[in-house]
Amino acid sequence: MPILLTQAYDPPMQIQLSHPSRTVEVKGPKKAKDLLKELNLVVEAHLVIRGDELVTEDEMLYDIDQIEIRPVISGG
Numbered sequence: 001m002p003i004l005l006t007q008a009y010d011p012p013m014q015i016q017l018s019h020p021s022r023t024v025e026v027k028g029p030k031k032a033k034d035l036l037k038e039l040n041l042v043v044e045a046h047l048v049i050r051g052d053e054l055v056t057e058d059e060m061l062y063d064i065d066q067i068e069i070r071p072v073i074s075g076g
Contacts, residue, residue: 013061015039016068028065033057036069045072 012025015035026035032048032055048055049068061067 010063013063013065013067016066018068018070028063029060031057032059032061035061035067039069041069046070047072 012027013035015024015026017024017039024039026038030038033043036043036046036048036057043057047070048057048059048061049070050059050061050065055061
């Protein structure tokens, strides 16, 4: 009789992106800068927000995190 191995479902991070507005799922953990690179986004041109807090590019993001990525907008 074969043994069936089951593993608990570990949902990926929910990433909310702006411009265009969309939601994607990405498996963590990973650094914020690696997440941006995986999504083909320029690290210096985007902000990564976990909950209500801005995170640095070297901070680790985990599957339980709710992440928003916004483009940096500057003007004069």
